Amino acid sequence: MAIFNRVKPIPEHEAEGEIERVYHEIRQTLRVTGTPQMFRHWAAYGTFLPMVWEAFRSNAESRAFEAASDRLRAEAARSVAPLGKPNVPARVRLGESQTYHLCASLDLYYYLYPKLLALTSAVQLALGGERVGKEETGEIARIERGAPAGMIAMELSPEEPQDPRLRALFDEFKKHSNLPAASDDVRTLALWPDYLVEARKRLKPILAGAASPQAAERLRERARSEARALPYPVPLSWEKVKAIGQDVEAIAALTGRFEQACLRCILDIALLERDWRDTEALVSSPFPAPPRRQAAAAEEAR
Amino acid sequence: MSWRDYQARQRIAEIGDRFISYVEEGTGEPVVLLHGIPSWGYLWHRLLPPLAGSHRVCIPDLIGFGYSDKRDCFDRSIARQAEAIDAWMEKVGIKRAAVIGHDVGGGVALRLATLFPGRVARLCLIDSVCYDSWPIEAVLEFGHPDTRRRLSAWTAILLMKQAMKTGFASSPSDDLLDGLLAPYVTETGKLSLVRNAIALNTNQTMEIIPLLQRIAAPTLVLWGEEDPFLPIRYGERLAWDIPGARLIRIKQARHFVMIDRPHEVCEHLLDFLIGRRPEEKPSVMRPPQAA
Numbered sequence: 081m082a083i084f085n086r087v088k089p090i091p092e093h094e095a096e097g098e099i100e101r102v103y104h105e106i107r108q109t110l111r112v113t114g115t116p117q118m119f120r121h122w123a124a125y126g127t128f129l130p131m132v133w134e135a136f137r138s139n140a141e142s143r144a145f146e147a148a149s150d151r152l153r154a155e156a157a158r159s160v161a162p163l164g165k166p167n168v169p170a171r172v173r174l175g176e177s178q179t180y181h182l183c184a185s186l187d188l189y190y191y192l193y194p195k196l197l198a199l200t201s202a203v204q205l206a207l208g209g210e211r212v213g214k215e216e217t218g219e220i221a222r223i224e225r226g227a228p229a230g231m232i233a234m235e236l237s238p239e240e241p242q243d244p245r246l247r248a249l250f251d252e253f254k255k256h257s258n259l260p261a262a263s264d265d266v267r268t269l270a271l272w273p274d275y276l277v278e279a280r281k282r283l284k285p286i287l288a289g290a291a292s293p294q295a296a297e298r299l300r301e302r303a304r305s306e307a308r309a310l311p312y313p314v315p316l317s318w319e320k321v322k323a324i325g326q327d328v329e330a331i332a333a334l335t336g337r338f339e340q341a342c343l344r345c346i347l348d349i350a351l352l353e354r355d356w357r358d359t360e361a362l363v364s365s366p367f368p369a370p371p372r373r374q375a376a377a378a379e380e381a382r
Numbered sequence: 383m384s385w386r387d388y389q390a391r392q393r394i395a396e397i398g399d400r401f402i403s404y405v406e407e408g409t410g411e412p413v414v415l416l417h418g419i420p421s422w423g424y425l426w427h428r429l430l431p432p433l434a435g436s437h438r439v440c441i442p443d444l445i446g447f448g449y450s451d452k453r454d455c456f457d458r459s460i461a462r463q464a465e466a467i468d469a470w471m472e473k474v475g476i477k478r479a480a481v482i483g484h485d486v487g488g489g490v491a492l493r494l495a496t497l498f499p500g501r502v503a504r505l506c507l508i509d510s511v512c513y514d515s516w517p518i519e520a521v522l523e524f525g526h527p528d529t530r531r532r533l534s535a536w537t538a539i540l541l542m543k544q545a546m547k548t549g550f551a552s553s554p555s556d557d558l559l560d561g562l563l564a565p566y567v568t569e570t571g572k573l574s575l576v577r578n579a580i581a582l583n584t585n586q587t588m589e590i591i592p593l594l595q596r597i598a599a600p601t602l603v604l605w606g607e608e609d610p611f612l613p614i615r616y617g618e619r620l621a622w623d624i625p626g627a628r629l630i631r632i633k634q635a636r637h638f639v640m641i642d643r644p645h646e647v648c649e650h651l652l653d654f655l656i657g658r659r660p661e662e663k664p665s666v667m668r669p670p671q672a673a
Contacts, residue, residue, distance in 0.1 A: 091569065092569065093530050093531060093534075093569050093572075093573065094531070096531075113453060114570075173390060174390065175389060175390035175391055175392050175393070176392065176393040176394050177389070177392035177393055177394045177403040177404075177449050178389060178390060178392070178449075180394040180401070180403075181449065227453075229399040229455075230399065231453075232451075232453070233451075233452045233453045233454075233570045233574075234570065235452070235568050235569075235570040235571065236568055236569065236570070237568060238535075238536070238567070238568070271568070
């Protein structure tokens with residue numbers, strides 16, 4: 081845990097210069113309304129974030145990456161189908177607007193986490209010395225940039241909440257994930273404390289069963305094979321990171337923990353989504369990405 | 383009513399790619415209540431039960447405020463807010479309503495009454511922005527684009543609380559202030575509030591001055607006599623410029639009159655909504671000097 085004392089993540093509103101530019105690029109390319117936690121933590125390692133983003137950017141805007149993430153999401157949806165529904169809404173009083181916000185937030189993370197999983201897997205493999213990505217020479221289809229019109233703002237409750245229930249929950253999350261802070265989805269769901277507390281209570285026994293670790297392992301394997309098959313190579317290595325003067329061991333350890341957290345979060349969110357949507361609907365992306373060319377044509381037509 | 387209880391009552395209406403959260407209670411003639419900056423629909427929570435006893439009360443959070451859409455992809459000026467409220471009224475099936483606006487919500491109400499007159503059956507302006515009375519210094523300061531960097535959400539809310547306190551006749555409880563600012567305690571909330579403040583544009587009340595004399599809806603101007611943000615002289619001027627408008631001065635009340643004097647305000651509103659004219663004579667007998 082010592083590394084967490086030395087590096088301080090850079091929140092979106094505090095980002096400046098190159099980091100601010102990269103954050104903007106990440107949001108645009110990954111099509112999300114906020115900069116995910118993993119990047120805020122990577123940004124603490126000087127030029128590592130710009131380096132890793134430069135290494136991954138071509139893949140991130142490709143249709144192949146989007147499709148790989150879609151397959152991971154579908155895999156997660158099928159994995160949680162036999163685990164049952166947590167039935168959280170039945171136990172919590174939620175108004176129409178609150179439910180709308182909640183579902184929209186779940187959709188946001190349900191869209192985002194498979195992308196982050198594929199990305200962290202690729203970075204982990206590359207740092208481990210594996211060759212990631214192929215050498216596609218033909219024209220690779222790209223997807224539209226920018227957050228989808230229907231995606232809600234990524235809103236995070238404070239890292240240190242005042243509500244003692246939330247504090248305990250955040251601490252528990254940090255302990256289990258070995259991450260320096262609660263994940264973004266947990267911080268978002270904390271905006272509805274009763275829901276989050278109940279959700280954790282209901283998810284615990286489901287995830288404690290034997291099927292859950294197996295599902296996570298299958299998802300990890302799938303993510304790694306998807307990463308290996310990305311269209312562009314990811315020119316990142318232990319030596320390159322070392323060359324920029326960063327603590328590569330700490331970075332690799334942190335990335336590994338994020339990869340693990342992504343697996344857990346995808347399954348958590350898929351389960352919570354089951355309270356509102358059936359498996360068939362969950363297999364599809366909540367925000368299908370239009371092709372870049374189509375978007376450009378639409379722009380021209382306007 | 384706690385802000386959480388209030389929030390649980392909110393419904394949702396999608397307007398194109400955006401959404402508006404709103405509370406709807408009661409039956410009868412529709413009444414739309416519009417809040418100002420930096421609050422949200424919760425501002426009206428003390429008036430909701432008594433008004434809903436005899437009216438269909440609808441309280442939207444303006445776009446970018448409260449629990450309505452907070453993303454950075456739309457204009458939050460009062461001109462666009464009025465258009466959004468027009469679209470929202472259509473969506474929730476309100477053809478025409480008594481529109482009551484406070485602060486920036488009053489500016490929105492003024493634009494509705496002048497530019498969408500078919501929507502406004504009655505108009506009530508409570509310590510409303512108008513003419514060149516706004517934005518006030520604290521909001522201007524908050525709307526400085528650099529605020530999003532200089533201040534954390536926590537600090538911003540603390541400063542906002544301090545600034546708001548002077549708008550109450552007696553010290554508001556922490557619970558009340560926490561409730562009024564609840565949607566803005568996150569970085570996203572703060573950023574949205576900064577964008578809302580940036581969007582404030584005096585021109586949008588100045589440009590409708592020539593139209594004020596065409597407002598045909600019965601109009602009530604209700605003002606805290608001691609409002610330090612929007613002094614009562616602006617209320618006097620509104621009451622003079624809008625044909626047939628009546629001004630009621632609320633004694634020992636500041637900017638947040640619905641919190642300072644909820645019973646008195648409610649009584650005046652109910653009288654106004656049913657068209658009962660109190661004995662009080664118009665307060666304005668000659669053209670005031672507003673600015």
